[in-house]
Amino acid sequence: EKYVVAVVGATGAVGNEMIAVIEERDFPVERLRLFASERSEGVKLNFKGEEIAVETLKEDSFQDIDIALFSAGAERSKIWAPIAAKSGCVVIDNSSQWRMDPEVPLVVPEVNPHDLKWHKGIIANPNCSTIQMVVALKPIHDVAKIKRVVVTTFQAVSGTGKKAMDELLQQTVDLLNFREIKIEVYPHQIAFNVLPHIDKFLENGYTKEEMKMVNETKKIMGDPTIRVTATTVRVPVFRGHSESVNIETEKKITAKEVRELLSKAPGVVVMDNPEKNEYPLPIYASGRDEVFVGRIREDESIENGINMWIVSDNLRKGAALNAVQIAEELIKMVK
Template identity: 70%
Template structure:
């Protein structure tokens, strides 16, 4: 692997940006230099990677000269402005925002699922939505074996998916409620502590939220199969880290619960935790800080001929954002694709 790469982290002071730096260190990512980039108000702040203290530099149009890879997690508007500039300079961009996910010119990639799509990149690669990523890791082996016709997914998503302010809001609300004080909701339209909100992102004309439709459209693009039908209900829950999903799958070919366990147990990125007799099943409290996608509660849906139910849990900041981004970068290196055509 090329150890002379110059890597830029755009949004280096944010929760995902800092997690990216940790993932680069933990996976011993090959680079000669890391440049942490952020807005002007973060200039001079210190971040660390592989034991080296790095000073944050302002993100500008000239930030990408001599940079080979840029990992973006600075919001959609920033990505729309700076990702094309980076690509034009010869830098390959892996973007964690929603800005490029449905662009026909940009691959949308989960490395365990569709690494071959990186072969046709034109300088910008999109990282999928966090809730979509863990779903794809769990669905792909089943689709390859028995062809999925329809997926019904209900998500239970952690507040960290809304950023640091949401984490602080949950902390503050819990503290105030336990001390008998009233709470204030700023990040969410209602109290999130000890509550569930069936509302993630904005509502659309069809009654679904934007988050729900992301799962629909991204699944089809990543799997490369427009015949797969997906419907989703996305719920915000008072959990700090880790998204959970109840997934109902209908396949063309019959699979038993044991067939699914066997398939997933040998699939990359998945850990089976399915021992109900021992009260062992995936939980966000155990998945937090872990790279794996955990799958459990695997059972046949007795209401249809070829149906499977399962429970999927993963850390939304790790696999759902920072880790998947770095894995895309690693796959680009492995496939000798760190170049803009």
């Protein structure tokens, strides 16, 4: 069977990647429809050697669409996802709009595919930094029960979107040419800098990105008792989020056991040979599908603790790939 699939936000950083992933994985597409803002009306994008014109959204756009992958921002998802779902289309939404809604499953196929069973037309794709972390945490949690996670992230600018990628490139070029730089996307210069600030600040002093990691992790892992604390940081990298993750478990687990567990875990590649200077790096994870884990060590400051370094392509596993994997799981379920 083949499906009519839509990508909403097709001209964006994630949307582009969604089109590429659908093509690469040979998702059974009968017809692909592409949507973006009026600014992009008439723009043509390539899919399997065919030029597809970008459309704008209308009330009846979703009538004949089976699956819609949304990545056009939370505001658009808030308005359009319910309209799409009402027309009988299944929405896989990459924005933060529906993630914590108790009526909406939040899914990472390697972790909680069973939650797809109770969807009511909208399924949420988690935040990129959360996805790559839970893929590595789940196998450990199943064996040793994770009590607490302390995470610090090093996130690429593509997480913010296309404009931010252009800004990092332009600032770098301008600085190297001794020209004045423009600061538009972030509150500060991002080239040759590090910003301990992703998304808006909240009343508790944390950022929204930090609280996404706390709340989404509990929901995806199906365990509200896991305590998570996060510091999220933007770094001048184009693609690939890195994370320093410290976990405390109920049961003792050794670094060797974690390495063995993760080597067998779906979607994970262990890259941990310090003697050869081998550890995960964003430049190697970029364009790849897997979650790379290295620097696996026991935390010697506590009884049962592990430190590790997790890297993955935020546009792939962190967004587009995870969304397409959800669609693949869905069609497996109806077969």
